[in-house]
Amino acid sequence: MMLRRYFYTLALALGLLACQQQPQQTATAQQQQTASKVYFPGKGDNWEHKQPEQLGLDAAKLQEAVEWAKTQETTQMKKDxxxxxxxxxxxxGPLPADRAFTNGLILKNGYxxxxxxxxxxxxxxxxxxxxFLSTILGLTIDKDMIQSITDPVAKYVHDGGYDSAHNNKITWEQHARQTSEWEGESWGKNSNFIGHEAFGKGERKPRELQEPGTFYEYNDVRINRLALSLLRLWEKPLPQVLKQEIMDPIGASDTWQWVPYRNSTVSINGQQMPSVSGGTRWGGGLWISARDEARFGYLFLRNGRWDGKQLVSEEWVKQATTRRGPVGPDYGYLWWLNTEGKFWPDAPTTSYAALGAGQNTIWVDPAHDLVIVWRWHDGNQNEFIKRVLAAVKE
Incomplete structure (x- = not known):
């Protein structure tokens, strides 16, 4: 009798334990199922469209937003x-003979x-x-080629660009935040932007150089110096790094190219390699389609993960899109932020964007699972974002 009661009590206890564990197991299974439902487009044109209503959007309001966007052709940059x-x-560097009219696309949940x-x-x-250059910096850190973003660049790069007492202090982070105050010349352009012929309407007045990290200035010469420094570490052209590490894995087309300047070639390990720029201010630059930019934006929306593979660390995505220190505008690591709600007052403060002249825009909104790419427009991003968000049904 005692033995029978023992086995009955044991069976009852095991049954209760199983009941307690089952919800946890079910929850785990549900989480895995939910994760597996995250959509990632296939390569190239293998990208699924969905009707707005299928994803909780008001189709009429969304179409109104798009029709408005079509009327906003940029006046900043001539088509030729x-x-x-x-x-x-x-x-x-070179420029194309022509460009497209204003264009774009909106992703919801990746569709x-x-x-x-x-x-x-x-x-x-x-x-x-x-x-994109910021992302290569992130990859460099992810792969332990740089121990810390707060390390001085001079610790790793020994080509004379950081030899002076002033430049010797500059860190990778200061380059990425546009607070480096790097002093020198890059591909024939001086870091002070002095000289009308060299800089056109972008010419600046002389000013006193500040300590690295204490003054923000949007400065392509210094960003081009960052690109060269990264090239020195990778010892292979940065477009090749971007293609292998990011663009091919996310299924981008073969039409994009990162065009160097005519005079931006350096010798690395006895081989001639082009150093690319962080923009198209002086020609060249990243030539890319809106569709490929949307893939890049979607990679960041998914915290650096693409179809089960972590391409750039989630930690880097977080750091790059977080406000860093009191100096300068709402800016991360070469990403524009909305933490203070100043850039896009009608958008979530967690949204952020890659921005370029001609109002080339890749806007990422984690709060609504949205990516907007809008190119060659007049710059009123908030007005368009407000109209798109009006289509999002709560």
């Missing part, structure tokens, strides 16, 4: 780039819910390229 030299100064214009045109994206 004929005002390029007047605006930015003497070019160092295309709206698309207009020639989204396959591989046009210069100007300073939106800086966010």
């Amino acid at each position: 780039f004929s005002t390029q030299e007047e605006i930015f100064g003497t070019p160092l 295309i819910v709206a698309e207009w214009g020639d989204t396959k045109a591989a046009d210069p994206t100007y300073s939106a390229a800086k966010s």
